[in-house]
Amino acid sequence: HRAHQVGRLLHRGRQPEKIDDRDAEAIAEAATRPTMRFVELKTAEQLDIQSLHRVRSRLVGARTTLTNQLRAILLERGTTIAQGRRKLEQAVEALLADPDFMAGRIRRLLAEMREEWLDLDRRIEALDREFVELARNDAAARRLTSIPGIGVLNATALVAAVGDGSSFARARDLGAWLGLVPRQHTTGGKPRLLGISKRGNKYLRTLLIHGARAALPSLARSQTLLGAWLRSLLVRRHRNTVVVALANKLARIAWVILRREAPFEADRATATG
Structure with missing residues (x-):
């Protein structure tokens, strides 16, 4: 009953x-099933960190929308600016400093949009400083930041999402939960691997892929088992595929670090765990 x-x-x-x-x-x-898996309840600290990440993600999205609109307004008036947020920032500053560039309401609008952009930058930077402080004071997050490609954002997001990793029996389970493993389609007894499943935590998956892309060049040059694995993959697979494979590897390494409560050791990291 x-x-x-x-x-x-x-x-x-x-x-x-x-x-x-x-x-x-x-x-x-x-x-009542003995094999039923339950979601672990998050602590108040984990919920707080997740809220900070969600607010930062919203602010970053708002800044991206703002800069795209700013670029479009200038493009409609014949001003083309190279790709890149820094180049756009420098170009807008130079245009607003030129008294002969545009006049009237649109010039004031551009100035207002630039002020809004600066305000978003300040708010995002304030949150980034808060994440640095959180990672400095949390032992698990500090250990995670020892992994190449895992920065403060990735470490705090991982701790907030999975805690000590006890919800997952194996490292590969975390990678599957994040959607970093191939989808399998089987017909006629013939399995076929497709692209990654993209299930689970999209925000955390995106952070891990960005971190893997940044860490790939240095890791591929390293004389370690992980470096040799990456070099062999780069010969056989597209670079983007290797980036996703490395992101999955980073997630699996993170699980080991969380469960064993030990820092990352490059010489012991292999292609299997």
Whole structure:
């Protein structure tokens, strides 16, 4: 009876006007299965860090939208600027400093957009400093930052999302949860691997891929087992495929670091774990 009540409470979070007793019974039955896996509850600190990351992600998105719109306004008026946020920033500063460039309402609009851009930069930088402080004071995050390609953002996001990694039985489970493993399509008994599944935490997956792309050149040159593995992959696979494979590797290494509570050792990192 108690399990049935729990099932009804779990189901109630969906659509109260469409509660189905059989669905509730199925949930309660599943909860009694010995192999059922449950999501670990996050601590207040993990929830706080996740909230900070979500706010930063929103601000970065707003800044990207703003700079794209700013570039489009200038392009419509015949001013083409090279790609890159820094180049756009320098060009806008130079244009606004030129008294002969544009006049009237559009010039004021560009100045207002530039001020909004600067405000977003300040807010993002303030959050970045906060993440640095969080990583400095958290032992798990400090250990994660010893991994090449895992910076302060990646480390704090990992700690907030997976804690000590105890929710995953193996390192490969974390990579699969992040959607960094190939999708498998099997027909006629013949398995075929497709692109990555892109399931799980999109924000964390994106951070890991960016970190892997930044770390790939130096890691591929290193005289380690990991470096040899990357060099062999680069010969056989497209560079973007190697970046994703390295991101999966970084996630698996991160799981080992979290579970064993030990810093990263390059000489011990291999292609399998």
